[in-house]
Amino acid sequence: MTRTKVGISIQGTSIYLDDRTVVLSEAIAKKWKVPxxxxxxxxxxxxxxxxxxxxxxxxNSLRVNPALASKIGLHHGAQLNLHYRQNASTLSIGPLIGVMISRVYASSNDRPFGAITAFCKEMTDACDLFGAIVCFFPPDEMRANAQTLSAYSYSNGSWSKKTFPIPNVIYNRLTSRKYENMANVQQFMKDAKARHATDIFNEKYLNKTEVFEALRKDNTLHGYLPESYLFKNYQMLKSMAARHPVLFLKPITGSLGKGIIRIRKEAGDGFTCHFTNLAGVRKQSFSSLTAVFQALSGKLKTQRYQLQQGLDLITSDGNPVDFRALVQRGAQGQWAITSIVGRIAGTQHFVSNLARGGSLTTVPGALAKSSFSSATRVSVSGRLRKASLDIAKGIETQIPNHFGELGIDLAVDKMGKVWLLEVNSKPSKDDNTPLNNERKIRPSVKQIVQYARFLAKF
Known part of the structure; x- marks a missing residue:
């Protein structure tokens, strides 16, 4: 696609520059045949x-009157893509990208969006690079039938709140199901899509049951799926325990490794349960599976769990290892792997989340301490990449929602087989930090902006 980037210049000094007249570079007007x-x-x-x-x-400039700029949220110095469609006599500039964020701390000039402020600034820098404007808005700014939006953007060295049109593309970064399910948020998304043809990606959270049931419909993905069900009753627990020496119970809407329970069969009729909590891991022994179920029954009343086959994972110095693949769509709209990192569980933990004391390493680093030969390590690395893309495409095919990025958690067992642990539609913007801390725009952020530009047809 031919692209032309223009710098927005806001000037009201010219005698003929009212809010209905714009000044465009001759060369651009000629290139696009703009009358x-x-x-x-x-x-x-x-x-x-x-x-x-x-x-x-x-x-390469487009000069507009301050009144028009203010009305539609343009700022001086913005770099935007431009194209002209002769058949519709329409000059389009953009794209305008909106990012739904959970909360704004208006009193904090340095960190108005809390922990994701640095990511929001990085998004702004990526938009400058690729020719776009990005604005950020919380749930209380989302209204039914909205024609405009009050949102925050970064320009001239600071964050400020402005009025914008409804964006071409919206990226849902709400980090709470509670916010996502609010009636005004749902209605805003519905209206933006229906009235303004806005593309919204990562439009919903995924839960573990939904993911496994959807992917099970695709026979080509069965090899990645551990036996896994929505936990319903004792009979299901008994049946799974008869087939697998270790089971996991995972809250279907959980994150950061919270609330995961490991059930291990011991000699005789005994079982040991390990419960994750904020302080670490609590261990409890039971004389029978019936006693385990009785101990769990209270939790089942307040939380739904996915019951999953335990896997004999590769380890690093005795600690389990798994892998997080960040898979994103990019400039051509195709799925690609942005990064895969190894995650080593912290001592005394069996989950690898950084919030639980886990640590990051490279894929070769994670595989180096396994018993695999060097040829097997190369093969496993390739299998991790293939699984990541297969699963992303499976989600796209089997779940009727729009996703532009997915965090896919994978495991490798001691035979070298790759397994899916879970899929996250709101991958952390900190978890995938490259293993160096240079302040550059991360490839993952560039991909988001390039995909938004692709969706908006710029």
Missing amino acids: SNQTITMRFGSAKQDVKIVTASTS
Whole structure:
């Protein structure tokens, strides 16, 4: 696709520059065959404005009146893509990307969005690079039938709140199901899609049961799926315990390794349970499976669990290892692997989340301490990549929602077989930090902006 990037210049000094006249570089007007001195439509996000184009011998710029800029959320110095459609007499600039965030701390100038402020600044820098504007807004700014949006953006060295049109593309970074399920949020998303043809990606949380039931419909993915069911009753526990020496119970909406229970069969009729909590792991022994179920029955009343076959995972210095693949769509809309990192569980833990004392390593680093030969390590590394893409495509095919990135947690057993642990539609923006701390725009952030630009057809 041919792209032209223009710098937005806001000036109201010229005698002829009212809010219906814009000044475009002659070279760009000529390239796109934009007619001068006649009325055309200018689009930015959902905003449409009838304007008259005047050309000037400036280089790669679009000059607009301050009143028009303020009305549609443009700022001086913004770098945007531009194209002109002759058949519709429409000059489009953009894209405008909206990011749904959980909360704003208005009193904090340095960290208005809390822990994700640095990510939001990184998104802004990536948009400058690729020719886009990004704005950020919490649930209380989302309304039914909205024509405009009050949102935060970064320009001229600080964050400020402005009025924007409804964005071309919205990226859902709400980190709570509670916020995502609010009536006004759901209605806002529905209206944005229906009224303004806005593309919304990562539009919902996934839960563990939904993922495994969806992927089970695809025969080509069965090899990645440990035996796994929504936990319902004692009979199910008994049946699974007869087939597998170790079982896991995972809250279906859980994250960060919270609330996971490991059930291990011991000699005789005994079982040992390990419960994760904030302080670490609590161990409890039971004389029978019936006693285990009785101990769990209270939890089942307040939380739904996925019951999953335990796997004999590779370890590093005795600690279990798993892998997080970040799979994203990019500039052509295709799934690609942005990164895969190894995660080593902390001492005394059996889950690898960083929040539970786990540590990051490279894939070769994670496999180096396994008993695999060097040829097997190369083979396993390739299998991890293939599984990541297969599973992302399976989610796309089997779940009727739009996702632009997925965090896919995989495990490798001692035979070298790759297994799916879970899929996360809100992968942490800290978890996948490269294993160096240079302050550059991460590839994962560039992918998000390039995918948004692809969706918006810029």
